[in-house]
Amino acid sequence: MEMADRLAEDGWKEVGYEYINIDDCWMDKKRDPQGRLVADPWRFPSGIKALADYVHSKGLKLGIYGDLGTFTCGGYPGTTLDNIILDAETFSEWKVDMLKLDGCYSNSSVKAEGYPRMSQALNATGRLIGYSCSWPAYEGGLPPKVNYTQLAEICNLWRNFDDIDDSWDSVLGILDWYSTNQEILQPAAGPGHWNDPDMLIIGDFGLSYEQSRAQMALWAILAAPLFMSNDLRTISKEAKEILQNKLLIQINQDPLGIQGKRVIKEKFDIEVFLRPLSKSAGALVFLSRRTDIPFHYTTSLKTLNYTSTMAYNAQDVFSGKTIDLKADTNFTVIVNPSGVVAWYIHPTKHLETHSKHHKYRKQDHLPNFL
Structure with a gap:
């Protein structure tokens, strides 16, 4: 009671x-x-x-x-x-x-x-x-x-x-x-x-x-x-x-009810999980099984099977901060030992993309980004 x-x-x-x-x-x-x-x-x-x-x-x-x-x-x-x-x-x-x-x-x-x-x-x-x-x-x-x-x-x-x-x-x-x-x-x-x-x-x-x-x-x-x-x-x-x-x-609790999967398992103990969500959205989780120090993991949404002609908005589920990403733009997440970086992602628009590696200033963007 x-x-x-x-x-x-x-x-x-x-x-x-x-x-x-x-x-x-x-x-x-x-x-x-x-x-x-x-x-x-x-x-x-x-x-x-x-x-x-x-x-x-x-x-x-x-x-x-x-x-x-x-x-x-x-x-x-x-x-x-x-x-x-x-x-x-x-x-x-x-x-x-x-x-x-x-x-x-x-x-x-x-x-x-x-x-x-x-x-x-x-x-x-x-x-x-x-x-x-x-x-x-x-x-x-x-x-x-x-x-x-x-x-x-x-x-x-x-x-x-x-x-x-x-x-x-x-x-x-x-x-x-x-x-x-x-x-x-x-x-x-x-x-x-x-x-x-x-x-x-x-x-x-x-x-x-x-x-x-x-x-x-x-x-x-x-x-x-x-x-x-x-x-x-x-x-x-x-x-x-x-x-x-x-x-x-x-x-x-997404109404589509689709269970997510592990899509990448790296040899350096980083894993990536993806779940499709309703309204063309998705959830990404970067998991570190490491026990030493925070790991800087670089990838792109295109590598994770996102459509290359789309732009996306990624929201950190813990801080609430958001960032816009092109599918073929490399980004780096900093994943703490035995921790995760978790995003809610949804597409924003179609566009032409050019590969580029972005660095983000801490005062302007997600603290989990470099």
Whole structure:
């Protein structure tokens, strides 16, 4: 309830954060005599329905956790094939708005039957309940064991890969897996059905300031569902500013719903990510995996597959400053160690271009430019 207060009163709801999601261990260890799931009476003394009512009174939505197996990952009652309908009806009666269905203590055949059946059961309640499936993560995340066409029909989002840890190495590990398999994963994402690389760990303990900005920008490129994992009562001003960055959230929530890709991987540990956006716009992120000093990276929009006969406006998503660029004009970005330079780009006009390398005075242009 305190977290709902913070979400409603500290500017989070206004920028798009609207779900409060309860993870594993919310249940009592046993179902009630009618076979229904019951909230732990110590953790949730008023029950989930009362909590949902409170969350809704704040203009927010409540998400909950379940597991398609004999037990949840934490050892609490799971949802077996026999009680899928009962559990869906229970969540609906509690006025829950999202269900994450995990996959511990089951097998491939149970998952293949159970995940589609839960989708049908949730729809049958008549309540709009977002459906997050962990199915592909338990099957290796890739075809032929994972059918993304089927997933898009039954799930709103799905976990493909390992759980995130509160560390930069974990962020990079997830990013590597997504980038290596992007030709398979990218077409699977779209409005109403999303790849989920797991939570934002900004505002926790494991990321530096630069790394926090990097995760936010990269998750926006990946069209990732933005789930925070921090304590909103104690979050720092810097972390809050990153998580409430309106331009990055706009990029993340772009209505086209096209997931971005890594387009360049340099041998000197610089990578470039590109996401097409609506209204002929796009987002570019320059990532440094280096740990030594800021790196001066020179390229051009033409090199990054932008149309050479166009002029573009690039806006730094963190500073808000903008600059005009010709597609075939070289530019240099200065990328901090374990950090990013992130741009929102849109075309301005057709023109004839001549290659030229620009140097920018710090007082006139983006601080990330040389």
